Amino acid sequence: MAEAMMVNLLDYQDAETQQRILLEATGVDYQTFEYSGVGFDYDALMRSPQVEWADIVSTQKNFKVGETPLFELSGVTQLVRHMSRPGHGAQILLKDEAANASGSFKARRASLAVALAKRRGYAGVVAATSGNYGAAVASQAAMQGLKCIILQEAYDSRGVGQPEILEKARACEAYGAEVVQLSVGPELFLTLLKVLDETGYFSASLYAPYSVLGVETLGFEIATQCREAYGRAPDSVVVSHAGGGNVTGTARGLLRAGAVETDVIAASVNLAGLHMASDGQFNRKSFTTSHTGFAMPFLDQPDRVDVPRNACRPLRYLDRMVTVEQGDVFYATELLAQFDGLERGPAGNTALAAAIPIARELPDTALVVVQESEYSGAGKNPYAQLAFARDNGIEVSVGDPRKSSPGANIILPANPEGMTVTDVDLRATREKYVRRRSLHFDRSEADLVFLAEETRLPVNAVEEIVWSK
Amino acid sequence: MPARKGSFVRVKCLLLEPGNRKSGIPEDTANVAYEMRVAGYLAEDSSEGDQVQITTVTGRSVNGALEDAQPAYTHTFGPIDPVLHEVGPRVKAWLKR
Numbered sequence: 207m208a209e210a211m212m213v214n215l216l217d218y219q220d221a222e223t224q225q226r227i228l229l230e231a232t233g234v235d236y237q238t239f240e241y242s243g244v245g246f247d248y249d250a251l252m253r254s255p256q257v258e259w260a261d262i263v264s265t266q267k268n269f270k271v272g273e274t275p276l277f278e279l280s281g282v283t284q285l286v287r288h289m290s291r292p293g294h295g296a297q298i299l300l301k302d303e304a305a306n307a308s309g310s311f312k313a314r315r316a317s318l319a320v321a322l323a324k325r326r327g328y329a330g331v332v333a334a335t336s337g338n339y340g341a342a343v344a345s346q347a348a349m350q351g352l353k354c355i356i357l358q359e360a361y362d363s364r365g366v367g368q369p370e371i372l373e374k375a376r377a378c379e380a381y382g383a384e385v386v387q388l389s390v391g392p393e394l395f396l397t398l399l400k401v402l403d404e405t406g407y408f409s410a411s412l413y414a415p416y417s418v419l420g421v422e423t424l425g426f427e428i429a430t431q432c433r434e435a436y437g438r439a440p441d442s443v444v445v446s447h448a449g450g451g452n453v454t455g456t457a458r459g460l461l462r463a464g465a466v467e468t469d470v471i472a473a474s475v476n477l478a479g480l481h482m483a484s485d486g487q488f489n490r491k492s493f494t495t496s497h498t499g500f501a502m503p504f505l506d507q508p509d510r511v512d513v514p515r516n517a518c519r520p521l522r523y524l525d526r527m528v529t530v531e532q533g534d535v536f537y538a539t540e541l542l543a544q545f546d547g548l549e550r551g552p553a554g555n556t557a558l559a560a561a562i563p564i565a566r567e568l569p570d571t572a573l574v575v576v577q578e579s580e581y582s583g584a585g586k587n588p589y590a591q592l593a594f595a596r597d598n599g600i601e602v603s604v605g606d607p608r609k610s611s612p613g614a615n616i617i618l619p620a621n622p623e624g625m626t627v628t629d630v631d632l633r634a635t636r637e638k639y640v641r642r643r644s645l646h647f648d649r650s651e652a653d654l655v656f657l658a659e660e661t662r663l664p665v666n667a668v669e670e671i672v673w674s675k
Numbered sequence: 676m677p678a679r680k681g682s683f684v685r686v687k688c689l690l691l692e693p694g695n696r697k698s699g700i701p702e703d704t705a706n707v708a709y710e711m712r713v714a715g716y717l718a719e720d721s722s723e724g725d726q727v728q729i730t731t732v733t734g735r736s737v738n739g740a741l742e743d744a745q746p747a748y749t750h751t752f753g754p755i756d757p758v759l760h761e762v763g764p765r766v767k768a769w770l771k772r
Contacts, residue, residue, distance in 0.1 A: 215690050215691060215709075216691070216695075216697065219697070284770075285766065285770065288769075288770055330733060353733045353734075354733070355731075355733055355735075360712070361710070361712070363707035363708070363710075369750040369751075369753070372748070372749075372750040373750055376748045376750070379714075382732065383732070384713070384714075384715075384731045384732045384733045384735070385713075385714070386711060386712075386713050387711065387712040387713070388690075388709070388710070388711050388712075389707070389708070389709055389710040389711075390704055391696060391697065391700060391704050391709055392697055392700060393690070393691060393696065393697050393709050396697070397690065397711065404735070405733070405735070481701050483700050483701050483704055484701040484703055484704055485701070485703045485704040485707055486703040536759060537762060540759060540762040540763060540766075541762070541766065543763075544762070544763040544766070544767075545766070584748075584750050584751050584752050585750035585751070587752050587753065588756070588759055589752055589753035589754065589755060589756050589759065590750065590751060590752055590753035591753070592753070592756040592758075592759060593753040593754050593756065594753070596756075602756065602758050602759075603758065604758060604761075618758055618759070618762065620765070621765065621766060621769045622766060622769070
């Protein structure tokens with residue numbers, strides 16, 4: 207029995223098997239978008255769900271998603287201005303995405319995925335996620351009358367699970383979903399394929415085009431709401447960044463609204479040094495999303511996901527990327543609660559933690575939008591998470607967060623002036639992206655244009671890198 | 676702990692033995708089993724530790740060891756953390772400086 211199961215799971219490593227299952231489970235034939243070299247037709251992929259903008263907006267409205275408030279964070283802005291040079295300290299705004307059904311922006315992605323699954327006649331949906339997306343898919347499946355299975359990487363080999371992940375499992379079950387909880391390891395993808403193969407359900411992948419299209423409404427609403435309240439689009443939008451869907455969808459929505467001057471800034475929690483597939487390190491981090499463990503590899507290797515081509519392509523859209531420390535985010539969570547009266551989940555405040563030091567350097571006439579918030583609750587709360595960290599041997603103290611070492615300690619700043627961001631060298635990342643693909647570059651014009659669009663590097667800069675190989 | 680047929684329980688299943696994991700993963704992960712936990716309705720009267728069959732809420736049959744006859748949500752808001760608890764008062768004092 208056990209022997210048969212072992213063979214079965216590893217059998218899903220076979221490329222043809224994967225292609226067959228994903229074609230059935232997504233309805234997208236990814237082969238049709240491929241060029242002969244390294245590139246593919248990204249615009250055609252994004253058009254492939256064949257849903258009109260008006261359809262996306264009305265689908266979300268029907269399923270209790272979108273049109274969330276854009277609040278002025280007057281308390282946090284007051285703190286920023288208290289420590290800024292004269293004439294500096296931008297107004298910070300918060301797009302309160304916790305107001306969506308299921309309590310996060312992930313409902314935007316899930317609503318569209320589940321609606322498409324239903325229209326195409328699937329009996330159920332499956333998603334692999336230990337984050338808010340699971341609750342979002344479960345909530346949408348409940349509303350739209352489909353069955354739902356959520357796969358989570360949940361426990362280490364001791365059977366210990368992060369409180370935040372356990373809370374998300376509870377939420378999924380509250381919405382009537384089946385939750386498959388797995389131990390640590392990349393075999394999550396093989397298990398997903400097995401479940402898709404067995405059930406014939408739709409793959410509500412986070413990396414499919416509809417998942418990104420669903421976030422475009424978020425960027426669009428931000429631009430529209432800012433124009434209504436202030437007569438112009440925001441100067442900067444700060445986005446909590448992990449897999450890239452949030453950045454990609456929000457930026458595309460801003461562009462759709464004509465907000466071409468708005469800077470899109472990604473913010474991720476620094477988890478450098480922790481290996482995401484390590485059983486021993488799994489519970490030594492306090493963030494299960496919005497962190498560099500996902501964000502960095504996805505920048506230059508976006509296609510290492512659960513579909514053949516990732517619709518989330520952050521390098522195409524990012525103007526700037528910064529990291530913050532775990533302690534900064536817990537600190538920002540306290541500031542939001544105690545100075546703006548909003549208790550929101552910690553991980554979703556990654557963008558807020560970055561926006562505070564960013565706003566400090568901008569003129570006081572500038573508008574900085576923090577583009578998401580998420581619900582807070584048992585397990586998804588700084589006290590629960592710091593207690594869990596201490597139980598796993600992590601030291602918690604006050605000092606300079608930049609001196610913290612992920613997996614060993616969490617350092618909170620002594621006051622808001624101690625909050626900083628560290629810039630990621632995006633130019634180097636863009637060049638690395640091209641270098642990685644030079645070996646398979648087929649010298650076609652299509653590939654050259656693809657790499658330039660992927661990286662936002664000038665064509666001649668791309669040429670220089672590929673010819674130097 | 677015994678569990679009655681039809682009750683909602685959680686099972687644990689061995690998916691991959693230690694040493695038979697996907698190649699290229701960290702050593703500490705490769706050296707432990709790959710496990711799955713799923714909850715569902717129990718097919719027969721059983722006790723914790725027994726090999727059992729369950730039917731999940733989506734109607735799938737899953738075989739595994741009965742791990743928990745009465746699954747519970749035990750995650751909490753946590754104890755008050757002394758470092759975090761000081762943040763609000765400290766920042767209020769800082770604002771007055």
